[in-house]
Amino acid sequence: MSTEPSGSTEPSGSTEPSGRVGEPADCDAACAPAGLSMPASAAAGPVSHAIFRVARLHRMHVGQLLRRVGLHPGQELVMMQLWDGGPQRQTDLARLLGSDAATMTRTVQRLEHAGFVRRMPCATDKRVTIIEPTAASLALRREVENIWAEVESRTLGEQSDTGRAETLATLERIENNLKIAARL
Amino acid sequence: MSTEPSGSTEPSGSTEPSGRVGEPADCDAACAPAGLSMPASAAAGPVSHAIFRVARLHRMHVGQLLRRVGLHPGQELVMMQLWDGGPQRQTDLARLLGSDAATMTRTVQRLEHAGFVRRMPCATDKRVTIIEPTAASLALRREVENIWAEVESRTLGEQSDTGRAETLATLERIENNLKIAARL
DNA sequence: ATAATTTACCTGTCCAGACAAGTAAAGCGC
DNA sequence: GCGCTTTACTTGTCTGGACAGGTAAATTAT
Structure with missing residues (x-):
């Protein structure tokens, strides 16, 4: 134990949970007023760290809204792509959405099971399966688009068009940058 | 709501994604697209959409680099928080990192199994467990910090300090915005 | 003091996502 | 023809993440 990590071993007599739960008592760590997710870890x-938090928050919003229509985050992207581009090869879906081939296989399987897509063997290439949206899925389209508009609105808040x-541009x-770095 | 998906609401053709729903797909038409990642789905x-792509790319970079040290994306945040703040209650860990309590339970279990953290029962509150980094984990600290610095560098590219x-500021x-929207 | 509630944690279930490995089909080289 | 490589897809396994449910302990109300 001598080697207890970080000299911090006592920033609080941490072993003592400080009895308080959530209130600014004498606990250092617990004092963070929900929202201050900026431990020194972020210094690195x-x-x-911000990308991580934004991504999680954003996904949370999308997931919450998508729940009404019975979709999970990620699935709506597949459906949008299908609604927009019509029947497509599964591999193209994966590539366009930047998803893993394996992930796309299972996502499509779930969407098929849910009745939102259909899988058709391709006549000219027996390896490929063409994925197409079902008529039933069309009922979701407007709702999904509204959801995305809502999330976009929440994300951008009161920003002006210029700000948006x-x-x-910043995100792009x-x-x-990340794409370039990946190629190195 | 600035932009209701207006135009797109149902430009009609949509009710028939592509006409052929149920016919042996002739993939020639579907095979053509070899585009980049910007389908019209993004219009909504x-x-x-950009947040989604950035998050995935960023996570990919983190995951790739983290692999060397045997950590998975997300785990490094827990370790950084522990290195930085010393032994902490599991619930505080979850709250500070914005993670689910259930997720934190399993993440800590895995980190414990990997020998990077230790779990100590709290003396004054038998419900809580204090999580502390092990001596072994300290060997990773510098490497993890280097990894985060590397990812930060890749993310920001050649930007000036002002740009950074x-x-x-944009991410924050x-x-x-998302936090405010969540409270409504 | 007893009962109700809140808190901390765990488990089960389902999802996306990544990696590895495997199959089948297509394409290419010979 | 034949073999090698590439492509398309599938399955297994492991991870984070979210929700529901369940237990035990602490807190608060009665």
Whole structure:
């Protein structure tokens, strides 16, 4: 034990939970007023940490809204792609959405089981399966689009069009940076 | 709501994704697309879509680098919090990282099994368990910090300090917007 | 003091996502 | 023809993450 990590072993007599739960008593760690997710850990990468938090929050909103229509986060992207582009090869779906082939297999299986897509063997290439949205899925389309509009609205808040454009540009810059780095 | 998915609501053709629903797909038509990742699906929420892509890319980078040290994305946040704040209650860990209590339970179990954390029953409150980093975990600390610095660098690219600050501000604005929306 | 409630944690279930490995079909080289 | 490589898809396994439900302990109300 001598080697207790971080000299912090006592920033609080931590072994003593401080009896208080959630109130600013004498506990250091617990004092963070919900919302201050900025432990010094973030110092190593504030932007990375922010991306992580934003991603989780965003996904939470999407998931909460998608629940009404019986979809899970990620599935709506597949459906949107199908509604928009019509029947497509499964591999193209995976590539366009940046998803794993294995993940797409299972996502499509679940969507098929739920009755939102149909799988058709391709006549000219027996390896591929064409995925197409079912008529039943069309009933969801407007709702899903409304959900995305709602999430977009929540995400952007009261920003002006200019601000929105800058936000998008910022995200695209990050995306581009990461893409470039991935190729190195 | 600025932009109701208006135009797209049902440009009609939509009711028939592509006409052929149920026919042996002739994949020639479907095979053609070899596009990039910007289907019209993004029209419903370009920023939301961008967040999604950035999050996945970012996680991919983190995961790839974290692999060397035997951690999975998300686990490093727990370790950083522990290294930084010392022994803490599991529930505080979950709250600080914005994670689910159930998720934290299993993440801690895995980290314990991997020998990176230890679980200590709390003397004054038998419900809580104090999580503390092991000496062995300290060997990873520098490496994890390097990894985060690397990811941060990849994320920000060649941006100036000013640009970085703006990027961070943009992400924090989104985070704040989503938090506000969540409370409504 | 007893009962109700809140808190902390665990388990089960389902989802996405990533990696590895395997199958079948297509394409290419010979 | 024949073999090798690539492509498309599937399955297994492991992870985070979310929700529901369940237990035990602490807190609060009665």
